[in-house]
Amino acid sequence: MPEKIPSDSVGLVKPELHHFDEPLTLRSGKVLPAFDLMVETYGKLNQAKSNAILICHALSGDHHAAGYHSMDDKKPGWWDECIGPGKPIDTDLFYVVSLNNLGGCGGSTGPLSVNPDTGKYYGPDFPIVTVRDWVNSQARLSDRLGIEKWAAVIGGSLGGMQTLRWAISYPQRLGHAIAIAAAPKLSAQNIAFNEVARQSITSDPNFHEGRYRDYDTSPGKGLALARMVGHITYLSENALRNKFGKDSAQPGSGNSNFGRDLRTGDLSFGFNIDFEVESYLHYQGERFSENFDANTYLLMTKALDYFDPSVDYEGDLSKAFVNSACKFFLMSFSTDWRFPPARSKELVENLLRAGRRVNYIEIEADQGHDAFLLPVPRYIEAFSIYLQRVHEELPHET
Numbered sequence: 001m002p003e004k005i006p007s008d009s010v011g012l013v014k015p016e017l018h019h020f021d022e023p024l025t026l027r028s029g030k031v032l033p034a035f036d037l038m039v040e041t042y043g044k045l046n047q048a049k050s051n052a053i054l055i056c057h058a059l060s061g062d063h064h065a066a067g068y069h070s071m072d073d074k075k076p077g078w079w080d081e082c083i084g085p086g087k088p089i090d091t092d093l094f095y096v097v098s099l100n101n102l103g104g105c106g107g108s109t110g111p112l113s114v115n116p117d118t119g120k121y122y123g124p125d126f127p128i129v130t131v132r133d134w135v136n137s138q139a140r141l142s143d144r145l146g147i148e149k150w151a152a153v154i155g156g157s158l159g160g161m162q163t164l165r166w167a168i169s170y171p172q173r174l175g176h177a178i179a180i181a182a183a184p185k186l187s188a189q190n191i192a193f194n195e196v197a198r199q200s201i202t203s204d205p206n207f208h209e210g211r212y213r214d215y216d217t218s219p220g221k222g223l224a225l226a227r228m229v230g231h232i233t234y235l236s237e238n239a240l241r242n243k244f245g246k247d248s249a250q251p252g253s254g255n256s257n258f259g260r261d262l263r264t265g266d267l268s269f270g271f272n273i274d275f276e277v278e279s280y281l282h283y284q285g286e287r288f289s290e291n292f293d294a295n296t297y298l299l300m301t302k303a304l305d306y307f308d309p310s311v312d313y314e315g316d317l318s319k320a321f322v323n324s325a326c327k328f329f330l331m332s333f334s335t336d337w338r339f340p341p342a343r344s345k346e347l348v349e350n351l352l353r354a355g356r357r358v359n360y361i362e363i364e365a366d367q368g369h370d371a372f373l374l375p376v377p378r379y380i381e382a383f384s385i386y387l388q389r390v391h392e393e394l395p396h397e398t
Contacts, residue, residue, distance in 0.1 A: 008084045009076065010042040010067035010091050017107060020140055024102075030127040033116060037141055038063045038100040038107030042083060043091035045147075050394050052147045053089060054138065054174075055079065055098040056155030056162035059230075059300045060292060062106030065098035066091075081375045088383035093391045094151065102137050103129045103299040111210075111295035124210025124295055131158075131307045135165045142173065152176035152390050156372035157339065158300070161307045164347075167324040168309055176390050178329045181336055181372045183343035184317050184350070185308040190338065193233055194301040197226035201294050210295050223294045224285030231284050236335035236368030244277045317346075318353035328358045329386050331379065333371040359386065 005011050016039050024032045040063045045052060055065050057078070066083035068076050077098075083089045089096055100106035103126060111126040118125075142150070153166045153174045160182025167177045186194075201207060204222030212218050244261045261276040273279050313319035328351055332344035341362045351358045363379050365371040371379065 005068060005071075008086050009080065010084050012071075013040050013042065013064075013067040013069065013077075015040050015063055015069075015107065018141060018144055020137075020144075022140070024133070024137060024140075026127055026133045027130045028128055032102070032109065032127070035102060035109040035137065036107070036113070037102070037109075037137060038104075039141065040064060040066075040077075040098050042066055042096040042098075043094050045095035045145075046394075048395055049147055050149070050151060051093065051391070052095045052097060052145070052150050054142070054150050054153045054166075055083070055089075055096060056134075056138075056153065056159035057098070057101065058155070058157040058159045059304065060227075060288070060297075061159070062104055063098050063100040063108075064106070066096070079373065081373065082380070082383065088380055088387055089154065090384075090387065090391075094387075097141070097145065097147075099138065099141060101129075101134045103296060103303075105293035105296040110293070111299070112213075112293055121213050122295075123213060126295065126299065128302055128306075129299060130303050131161050131165045132169065134162055134303070135169050138162075138166075139170055139173070148173065150174040151394060152178055152387070154178040154180075155182070156180040157182060157369065158304055158307075161304075164309065165307075167326050167328070168320050171324045171326070174326045175393065176329060177324075177326050178331075178386070179344075179347070180331045181333060181339050181344075181369055182330070182347070183339045184310070184347050186305055187343075191305050193229060194305055197229050197301055198298055200225040200229065201298060204294075207294070210298075212294070218289070219294050220286075220289040223289040223292065223297060224282075226285075226297060227288040227292075228281045228285040231281060233338045234369040236337065236366060238335055238366040239368050239370075240277060242366065244275070244280070318350040321351055321354040321356055324354070324356055328356055330358065330360045331372070331382065332360075332362050333365045333368070333376075333379075334362060335366055336369045336371065338369040 018037045018039055021034050024035055061078050064077040065079040066077040083096055085092045100108040102108055103110045105112050111122050113122055115122045153163045155163045160179030163177045163179045166174050201219050201222040204219030206212055206217045207219040208215050263276055263279055309320040310317040330344045332341040348358050348360045361382050365376045367374050
């Protein structure tokens with residue numbers, strides 16, 4: 001727990017549940033008769049309601065992006081490095097809205113919610129949701145909050161895909177689209193990783209075809225394994241070497257152990273956990289499986305797989321952005337092999353073909369895909385400078 005809340009923190013925050021009675025038709029054709037969104041807000045909305053920023057979370061994220069829920073919290077929200085007074089998303093300047101997406105397990109309507117048609121948990125009956133569905137529900141939240149236009153919509157990874165979808169579906173309702181470590185669609189390799197993760201979950205004996213709550217159990221081992229597979233893809237080789245190596249020497253120097261630290265100093269000559277990296281992955285997987293819902297993980301990975309804005313435009317991604325009125329800022333990281341810089345450059349090329357205004361930076365960073373969550377100095381600097389410009393463009397209050 002924090003001994004005291006840092007001065008650059010948004011402090012203690014309280015989530016709010018927003019209920020929507022109007023039915024939401026999903027891309028699949030199925031209809032949610034009503035739904036809830038769990039939301040947190042930071043900062044103050046100005047009189048003109050022009051300084052609002054929407055935060056879109058990635059696969060395992062939720063509404064708790066910054067601050068603390070209580071003094072007993074062991075750590076702050078998942079993007080606390082970037083949200084708060086004086087931070088890139090400066091809450092002294094902006095009113096920040098963060099939500100848990102539909103299908104999530106942080107309080108918004110999802111597999112853990114009660115299906116009004118049956119009186120039981122949705123479980124596997126919760127319909128597949130897509131990035132487009134999330135953005136449509138977020139637009140309703142915007143209306144509820146009285147925000148006609150976001151100063152910026154921001155997200156990393158899957159959150160960046162939502163940002164792009166905002167620029168397509170609601171081109172007049174955001175001033176800036178900031179997509180970090182994102183891609184215009186998943187590669188076959190990424191889809192393959194997601195399928196391995198899903199099979200890990202559905203093959204767990206405790207999965208019970210997604211109705212594990214009826215059996216008072218959960219597919220914990222399968223979900224932990226899925227998270228272990230995913231976690232490997234979020235880190236670079238350098239990140240693993242530096243984290244689990246006794247020295248930071250580069251390969252070829254003759255004295256690097258390539259991150260092969262042993263737990264006890266000796267090999268077991270069995271199938272035990274010999275290496276520190278193995279212990280780390282097991283810990284990450286087990287901790288995640290205790291705090292996340294397996295059906296939600298299945299849904300989120302499918303949303304990733306299905307994202308491809310070009311499908312509505314004869315495969316031409318540039319046509320998707322022809323009507324977008326916002327400015328774009330894209331950031332990528334040199335060692336991100338899940339969504340490598342080439343994918344961001346692909347987006348840049350298509351945005352330029354569409355006649356859009358684009359800023360792009362590739363940041364040298366050893367941390368891989370997870371770099372967007374970390375205080376990488378060049379990243380923080382570029383992020384801060386751009387958002388300062390966003391603030392300077394805001395209409396002056398009368």
